[in-house]
Amino acid sequence: MRFALAALAMAVMAASPAHAQPGGEALQGFADRALAGYVRPAAADFEAATASLSADVATLCETPGEASLQTAQASFRKVAEAWAGLSFLALDPLRQDDRQARVFFWPDPRGVTLRQVQGVLAEEDPAATLPAELRQKSVAVQGLGALEFLMFGSGSETLAELPMSFRCRYAQAMGENVHQVAQELQVAFAEDGAFASEFSAPGADNPLYRGPSEPVRDLIGSAATGLELAAERIVRPAMGESVETARPKTAPFWRSGTTLGYVGHMVGGTGALLQAGGIEAILPKDLSWLERSIGFEIANARAVAGRIAEPIEEAVVDTDGRRDLTALFYSLDNARSLVSEQLMSAAGLKAGFNALDGD
Known part of the structure; x- marks a missing residue:
């Protein structure tokens, strides 16, 4: 009914x-309120969640154990939920530098993430453990989809057993990488940033918004x-x-x-x-x-x-x-x-x- x-x-x-x-005034008011009241707080929540995840994965690598693994896994779930609040936004800061795909490469109907991550694990590519070099690799091996496999997929139990294992150092690099993207997003959406001025003042010379x-x-x-x-x-x-x-x-x-x-x-x-x-x-x-x-x-x-x-x-x-x-x-x-x-x-x-x- x-x-x-x-x-x-x-x-x-x-x-x-x-x-x-x-x-136009009513429309711009809606846009400005949404940016200030939702987008910026969501970006701040995501940054805070990724900071905790990065720290918890680092602790796991240094002092492995079941408790450390469970703490890091709980932090991962919080990051996934925080990302949900930003993931659907079609706004320029998320599009720039492939940030959306770098955070979470999905949908992935061909299973690219699993295939490529398993390849990195098999080769133990040292570049994957360095955040700056990881960022140069495929987006499929540097975001939350890849990190989820490391922390919850086949072989994840070894994270609680071996200090500074390759798998854990790779996970640590991913955690740092996602946190860096989160920091970039928070800066990009800031009130004094270029995007905010373009978003709030549409016009003929505005590269993003004309009206x-x-x-x-x-x-x-x-x-x-x-x-x-x-x-x-x-x-x-x-x-x-x-x-x-x-x-x-x-x-x-x-x-x-x-x-x-x-x-x-x-x-x-x-x-x-x-x-x-x-x-x-x-x-x-x-x-x-x-x-x-x-x-x-x-x-x-x-x-x-x-x-x-x-x-x-x-x-x-x-x-x-x-x-x-x-x-x-x-x-x-x-x-x-x-x-x-x-x-x-x-x-x-x-x-x-x-x-x-x-x-």
């Missing part, structure tokens, strides 16, 4: 006459991207049409048992981004229901993701788990539709915008 009512509301919206669109609708397009489009990624690239392939066709190992962070935590933080990030911007300020009064509807679907998706027991490979073969994954998918898809179609249209942006077109 809830899905039918949501569909009816969308149909009424589509059939309604055109509404007054927000002016006030463009930063908002990137932000709302990013929210739509996060919701679509969660629904179509994570939940749907993982659960498949049946238990027999389920592919849970296509999901991000399945080895560390962080898939649903990652989804929950990504979805929560999309909602927090829109809330920080203040979507009510760019909506006509007769469309105020849209803010509530988006918030409802996002909150529901987070709640469902939070009650599904990890690891994902067990959830997809469990009757209750599959039921909850189905509910999660529909909430994500409903939220995605509201954001990418209704909200984009109400903001005077291209209706039906899909940030993954051409991906």
Whole structure:
């Protein structure tokens, strides 16, 4: 019934006459608030999480043991969840220098990360233990996907046994590398940085944004991207049409048992981004229901993701788990539709915008 009512509301919206669109001041206000209230704090959280991970992996290498390994693994999970809050953003600092791919090379349908990381381990390439040289290698061997395999994959138990092993020194270099990228992002998003000035002052001479609708397009489009990624690239392939066709190992962070935590933080990030911007300020009064509807679907998706027991490979073969994954998918898809179609249209942006077109 809830899905039918949501569909009816969308149909009424589509059939309604055109509404007054927000002016440039309202649009720029939304963009500035979202940058200050969500993007910068998310970048700071990611930097802090990666700093802890880097320190904990260094401790593990120096004083190996089960307790040190568990501490480092817990730090890794926190980094994965912090990254979820930034991963969906289509903003220039994340695109520069391949930062998104260097932090987490995903989707990886061909298994490039596993193949290349196993090659590094087999060869014990000393360059992989030096952060500056690791940065020159393939993005697949220097980010969170590679680090997850070292810390949770086959052979990870040796991290608790051997001091300063090659595997641990390689993991340490990756931890330092990801932390450096996090520091770069925090600087790039800073209030006094070049990106902030370009983001807040669109114009004919601005290399990134020519008009006030463009930063908002990137932000709302990013929210739509996060919701679509969660629904179509994570939940749907993982659960498949049946238990027999389920592919849970296509999901991000399945080895560390962080898939649903990652989804929950990504979805929560999309909602927090829109809330920080203040979507009510760019909506006509007769469309105020849209803010509530988006918030409802996002909150529901987070709640469902939070009650599904990890690891994902067990959830997809469990009757209750599959039921909850189905509910999660529909909430994500409903939220995605509201954001990418209704909200984009109400903001005077291209209706039906899909940030993954051409991906």
